[in-house]
Amino acid sequence: xxxxxxxxxxxxxxxLGEVRGAPGPDPVNAPMIRHxxxxxxxxxxxxxxxxxxxxxxxxxxxxxxxRQGRSPVDDPMAALDGAGYTGVVATNCEQTYHRYARVGExxxxxxxxxxxxxPKQTALGVGYFATWNVTWYxxxxxxxxxxxxxxxxxxxRQGAGEERPPYPLQPAVNQDTAFFWEGxxxxxxxxxxxxxxxxxxxxxxxxxxRCRSSHLTYTVASGHGTLYSYVVHHHPPVPGRETPFVVxxxxxxxxxxxxxxxxxxxxxxxxxxxxxxxxxxxxxxRLVLPMWIPEEP
Amino acid sequence: xxxxxxxEVEAGAELPELSVELTPTVVVSAAxxxxxxxxxxxxxERARAQGSKxxxxxxxxxxxxxxxxxxxxxxPEAVIKGIDVRLGVPAYAGDRLTFTGTVVSREGGRxxxxxxxxxxxxxxxxxxVTLTLPPAG
Amino acid sequence: MNQKERVLSxxxxxxxxxxxxxxxxxxxRSELRLAAEAVLSALDDAGLSPGxxxxxxxxxxxxxxxxxxxxxxxxxxxxxxxxxxxxxxxxCGTVAHAAMAVATGMAxxxxxxxxxxxxxxxxFGQPNARTGGDPTSQGLEMSWHVPFGLMTPAAWxxxxxxxxLHVHGASSEDFGRVAVAMRRHAATNPAAWFHQRPIxxxxxxxxxxxxxxxxxxxxxxxxxxxxxxxxxxxxxxxxLRRSPAYITAAAQGAGADQMMMTSYYRxxxxxxxxxSVVARQLWEQSGLTPRDITTAILYDHFTPxxxxxxxxxxxxxxxxxxxxxxxxxxxxxxRLPVNPHGxxxxxxxxxxxxxIAEAVRQIRGTAANQxxxxxxxxxxxxxxxxxSGLILSAAVSR
Numbered sequence: 001x002x003x004x005x006x007x008x009x010x011x012x013x014x015x016l017g018e019v020r021g022a023p024g025p026d027p028v029n030a031p032m033i034r035h036x037x038x039x040x041x042x043x044x045x046x047x048x049x050x051x052x053x054x055x056x057x058x059x060x061x062x063x064x065x066x067r068q069g070r071s072p073v074d075d076p077m078a079a080l081d082g083a084g085y086t087g088v089v090a091t092n093c094e095q096t097y098h099r100y101a102r103v104g105e106x107x108x109x110x111x112x113x114x115x116x117x118x119p120k121q122t123a124l125g126v127g128y129f130a131t132w133n134v135t136w137y138x139x140x141x142x143x144x145x146x147x148x149x150x151x152x153x154x155x156x157r158q159g160a161g162e163e164r165p166p167y168p169l170q171p172a173v174n175q176d177t178a179f180f181w182e183g184x185x186x187x188x189x190x191x192x193x194x195x196x197x198x199x200x201x202x203x204x205x206x207x208x209x210r211c212r213s214s215h216l217t218y219t220v221a222s223g224h225g226t227l228y229s230y231v232v233h234h235h236p237p238v239p240g241r242e243t244p245f246v247v248x249x250x251x252x253x254x255x256x257x258x259x260x261x262x263x264x265x266x267x268x269x270x271x272x273x274x275x276x277x278x279x280x281x282x283x284x285x286r287l288v289l290p291m292w293i294p295e296e297p
Numbered sequence: 298x299x300x301x302x303x304x305e306v307e308a309g310a311e312l313p314e315l316s317v318e319l320t321p322t323v324v325v326s327a328a329x330x331x332x333x334x335x336x337x338x339x340x341x342e343r344a345r346a347q348g349s350k351x352x353x354x355x356x357x358x359x360x361x362x363x364x365x366x367x368x369x370x371x372x373p374e375a376v377i378k379g380i381d382v383r384l385g386v387p388a389y390a391g392d393r394l395t396f397t398g399t400v401v402s403r404e405g406g407r408x409x410x411x412x413x414x415x416x417x418x419x420x421x422x423x424x425x426v427t428l429t430l431p432p433a434g
Numbered sequence: 435m436n437q438k439e440r441v442l443s444x445x446x447x448x449x450x451x452x453x454x455x456x457x458x459x460x461x462x463r464s465e466l467r468l469a470a471e472a473v474l475s476a477l478d479d480a481g482l483s484p485g486x487x488x489x490x491x492x493x494x495x496x497x498x499x500x501x502x503x504x505x506x507x508x509x510x511x512x513x514x515x516x517x518x519x520x521x522x523x524x525x526c527g528t529v530a531h532a533a534m535a536v537a538t539g540m541a542x543x544x545x546x547x548x549x550x551x552x553x554x555x556x557x558f559g560q561p562n563a564r565t566g567g568d569p570t571s572q573g574l575e576m577s578w579h580v581p582f583g584l585m586t587p588a589a590w591x592x593x594x595x596x597x598x599l600h601v602h603g604a605s606s607e608d609f610g611r612v613a614v615a616m617r618r619h620a621a622t623n624p625a626a627w628f629h630q631r632p633i634x635x636x637x638x639x640x641x642x643x644x645x646x647x648x649x650x651x652x653x654x655x656x657x658x659x660x661x662x663x664x665x666x667x668x669x670x671x672x673x674l675r676r677s678p679a680y681i682t683a684a685a686q687g688a689g690a691d692q693m694m695m696t697s698y699y700r701x702x703x704x705x706x707x708x709x710s711v712v713a714r715q716l717w718e719q720s721g722l723t724p725r726d727i728t729t730a731i732l733y734d735h736f737t738p739x740x741x742x743x744x745x746x747x748x749x750x751x752x753x754x755x756x757x758x759x760x761x762x763x764x765x766x767x768x769r770l771p772v773n774p775h776g777x778x779x780x781x782x783x784x785x786x787x788x789x790i791a792e793a794v795r796q797i798r799g800t801a802a803n804q805x806x807x808x809x810x811x812x813x814x815x816x817x818x819x820x821x822s823g824l825i826l827s828a829a830v831s832r
Contacts, residue, residue, distance in 0.1 A: 035330045039329070039358075042365040042369075043369075044365070044369075046373035056360045056380065063331065063332035092384065093356055093359075093381075094380070095360065095380050096378070096379040169585070171580070172574050174569040203699065229703060231589050231645045232645065234643040234645060234646070247582050249593060249703070256699070260582055265346055272600045
């Protein structure tokens with residue numbers, strides 16, 4: 001999706017105005033208030049004494065409300081993901097309390113998509129700031145609380161990190177292998193290919209393993225693969241890594257195998273035969289490693 | 298517990314510091330108390346699989362702690378009118394979240410407090426809380 | 435014994451002496467001193483003096499130069515010196531090189547040695563960020579794996595082990611039974627680090643993960659120590675103090691598309707093609723078959739590859755090793771007793787050289803867990819790497 005298309009979508013969503021969600025599954029109630037106060041370490045007696053909810057609980061009452069249709073926020077978020085702005089970090093949360101919610105009343109949220117600003121250069125990478133507002137209505141249909149919420153959807157940096165320490169596990173690279181590591185930096189999984197006979201080969205070397213030609217180029221792999229084998233590393237500690245971590249041998253439809261980390265799912269859910277797709281992870285300012293995440297079903 | 302009255306508060310006054318040890322129990326129980334079942338707030342393995350160092354505080358808890366920090370100081374009769382927070386670095390389990398605060402203005406009974414919540418990685422949350430205090434008497 | 439009928443090239447050399455230091459976790463001595471002690475001990479065992487030695491062979495990885503060992507021990511001039519590469523894959527290869535030197539006349543008596551403080555000094559099991567390092571062919575090979583944190587021997591082997599479990603429907607307990615057998619053997623070997631310390635399968639299963647699917651007790655120990663072996667001509671060996679262990683077959687092997695520990699790009703990941711190369715030569719050179727082997731010393735740095743070796747060497751079919759082991763096949767009273775000394779899991783990790791010494795003891799009849807009627811002993815070296823193997827015999831083969 002282009003910048004213009006993103007802007008158009010954001011405008012369309014904002015034009016929807018306020019979209020009501022389902023009411024909270026439970027009315028404002030003392031047990032949940034007591035539980036919340038205990039978890040926060042808040043000993044203020046006023047709430048339970050007066051039958052009022054702590055104001056910062058506003059959102060709590062509708063957290064587990066059933067999904068009712070699409071929120072106006074869903075489509076812009078999906079579009080940003082699709083455009084490569086896969087990173088997300090909340091930047092602002094501004095709540096205004098018109099009054100404290102009363103025990104026994106049921107809150108209903110309503111969401112309005114208000115703004116999409118960008119693309120902007122940020123410390124995390126290029127991204128868009130998306131803003132929406134939620135209003136919680138009480139039993140009398142008057143607003144009890146309002147929230148402005150803003151997130152930065154950013155394109156994770158590849159290579160140029162912010163004061164990142166150098167990753168300790170650097171590959172040795174020479175003229176036979178540099179194309180692979182350059183490819184990873186530009187988001188390509190490059191498989192050495194013989195320019196004469198077309199043979200694909202990984203790991204690469206100076207000569208074609210079939211015809212011994214030194215006229216070598218590369219094919220950009222589809223990025224899909226199947227897990228052929230894997231390990232879960234627990235011990236000893238490895239520099240630059242948090243344990244446990246998973247390393248797999250991935251079989252590509254192009255007919256070669258590649259080793260890489262399997263990420264984005266708990267080690268216990270990794271299994272031989274699972275469908276994977278490549279993802280690129282910058283390790284420091286110089287190195288990007290191709291890793292593998294579970295293919296969406 | 299006593300509530301401050303408006304005349305007792307002047308711009309420039311410092312709030313007493315509050316330091317919260319973010320044990321896994323605190324992070325998990327607060328996530329559950331705020332009905333936030335996102336795995337990164339209670340499942341270490343999942344949090345790490347997504348590239349985080351550990352489980353970390355959810356935003357609803359951050360808001361709750363900011364509210365508590367101010368009412369601990371102001372007292373039970375204070376009424377919170379709004380909390381505006383800029384979110385910073387994650388507050389991971391095992392870290393410590395320390396709040397400091399300064400009164401920035403008072404107009405009648407309406408007081409604005411600037412709150413800063415810091416963890417070892419830097420600013421976790423910073424912003425302002427607006428509240429009303431009862432008049433003297 | 436009809437010596438006239440033997441094929442000269444097959445048994446022109448023998449192991450005439452073995453020597454070792456104690457096996458420990460902290461020798462408190464320099465590696466060169468350990469090497470010298472083991473060499474002198476092996477010469478004493480053979481009834482030879484340092485002046486009788488004219489050749490030395492060790493591992494590429496050994497930190498002690500041949501000339502340094504010669505200086506310390508009083509071995510004078512050397513006419514042959516050689517090193518064998520690829521980690522523990524070198525073990526039997528040192529004897530093969532020595533036997534070739536003796537057979538060709540380049541040397542008359544060659545000592546093979548390996549000495550290290552592998553536990554108190556540099557530990558092979560610890561990650562070394564320099565493993566990728568320089569763009570040598572090995573550095574480049576490692577660079578497809580090390581950046582992903584795949585950089586310890588246990589992890590490299592675990593990748594094969596996971597595939598083996600998947601393809602053959604085996605379980606971690608199948609690996610565990612290997613460890614249990616090795617520790618049972620070590621329990622009655624006074625020279626073993628784990629003397630009188632057997633383990634149960636439950637303890638194996640309860641031991642912590644190192645790299646899934648390998649538990650701690652799937653991994654061999656780390657040791658300080660040294661072993662030396664004296665190789666000389668068969669005729670000469672017969673005149674010495676001990677009965678010779680004849681070198682009936684000696685072979686090295688690398689497979690097609692071989693890598694160091696990470697041959698993940700070959701068609702199949704459940705076998706050890708390099709061990710198949712070694713096995714083929716051992717059987718061809720010796721004229722023997724698996725049935726002729728009384729006991730096997732199989733390299734056991736990690737349990738899974740003991741199973742694979744049983745299959746590659748022809749002691750059982752593909753995928754049948756778990757059943758073979760489950761039936762007690764590798765116990766002291768099994769179909770093929772494996773590592774009566776307790777192997778590297780039980781006795782010590784001296785890069786496979788202590789296993790060759792055990793083979794010699796079994797042939798002499800002097801082992802702690804001595805088997806009856808030992809005629810031929812098969813020995814292997816490091817697995818997952820270019821490797822080597824031996825068949826040692828009590829009598830010259832025909």
